[in-house]
Amino acid sequence: MAKILVVEDEAKIARFVELELKYEGYEVEIASDGRTGLDKALHAGVDLVLLDIMLPGLSGIEVCRRVRMESEVPIIMLTAKDDVTDKVAGLDMGADDYMTKPFAIEELLARIRVALNRHAKKGSAEPVKTDELEVGELKLNLASHSAHYGGEELALTKKEYELLEYLLKNKNIAVTREQLLNNVWGYEYFGDTNVVDVYIRYLRQKIDDKYGVHIISTVRGVGYIIKDER
Ligand code: CA
Numbered sequence: 153m154a155k156i157l158v159v160e161d162e163a164k165i166a167r168f169v170e171l172e173l174k175y176e177g178y179e180v181e182i183a184s185d186g187r188t189g190l191d192k193a194l195h196a197g198v199d200l201v202l203l204d205i206m207l208p209g210l211s212g213i214e215v216c217r218r219v220r221m222e223s224e225v226p227i228i229m230l231t232a233k234d235d236v237t238d239k240v241a242g243l244d245m246g247a248d249d250y251m252t253k254p255f256a257i258e259e260l261l262a263r264i265r266v267a268l269n270r271h272a273k274k275g276s277a278e279p280v281k282t283d284e285l286e287v288g289e290l291k292l293n294l295a296s297h298s299a300h301y302g303g304e305e306l307a308l309t310k311k312e313y314e315l316l317e318y319l320l321k322n323k324n325i326a327v328t329r330e331q332l333l334n335n336v337w338g339y340e341y342f343g344d345t346n347v348v349d350v351y352i353r354y355l356r357q358k359i360d361d362k363y364g365v366h367i368i369s370t371v372r373g374v375g376y377i378i379k380d381e382r
Contacts, residue, residue: 154199154268155179159189159215160230161207165253169202172257178264186210193219193227200268202260203247204230205238213241220246226267230255249328262374266326273325285320288381290359290367292320301363308358311336315351319368319378328375352376 156173160166161184170180181196183189186209193201193215201219205212216227229242229250242250248267251260285292289302297313299306308316314336319327329345341347352368359367369377 153177153179155181155197156264157181157183157189157192157196157198157201159183159186159193159201159207159212160204161185162204165204169257169260172261173264176261184208186212186215190215190218193225194222198225200226200228200264200271202228202230202264203242205242206232213238213245216242216245216247224271226271228260228263228267243334249330256373259373262326262371263328266328266374270322270325285317285323287320287323287367287378288365289363290320292317301359306358308355311351312354312358315348316355319376323378324380326371326374326377330375332375348375 156178158166158169158173158180160169160182163184166182166184170182173180181192181198183192186207188209189201189203189207189212190210192198193203203212203215207215210218212229216229219225219227226249227247229238229247231238231242231250231252248270249263251263283293283295285294291300292298292313293300294317297310299308299313299316315332318332318335329348332348333341333345337347356368359365367378369379371377
């Protein structure tokens with residue numbers, strides 16, 4: 153089972169997260185300051201790091217930056233509510249995701265699964281260079297930025313196309329609203345994940361509803377996924 157490092161100086165939160173993670177079967181390492189966190193992230197053989205931003209010694213942002221100089225280990229930042237600067241800085245430093253405190257443990261667990269899964273795929277997948285992505289009858293041509301369903305061209309806006317492309321590039325992996333927001337819209341929409349839901353609705357109208365199929369699925373508490381047909 154994966155080993156998770158929790159870098160958090162608030163003992164109550166650290167203890168709570170540790171118990172929940174252990175209950176799920178994870179191994180857990182705890183660090184209560186930035187320097188210990190950095191050391192364990194690099195040398196304790198951990199598979200994922202939960203990293204608080206406000207830490208004594210070294211800030212979470214700085215820990216993240218230094219870890220990224222040496223390691224690709226997935227990092228989920230824990231940020232104070234609505235601190236947009238911290239979120240942007242964390243993602244700039246190479247964090248994979250972030251959670252706003254206070255968080256629901258189920259959502260944290262879901263994001264941990266997503267990050268571990270994504271990392272595992274990244275490591276094992278041979279880089280396939282292709283100009284076309286597809287699922288079922290849906291085909292995306294990356295060179296011409298066009299999408300077809302059953303041979304019929306879909307009239308998608310630029311953002312709709314980009315959203316669909318990102319989902320298809322991550323086929324069979326649940327992606328969070330924040331990942332979609334960051335990768336498709338960039339930072340100017342930071343925190344406004346409603347825009348993602350709105351565009352998912354547009355895509356569903358143009359594909360799922362129009363052709364009577366179910367291409368884009370909702371993953372509760374996480375985001376969205378496009379899966380290969382079973
Ligand atoms: Ca803290």
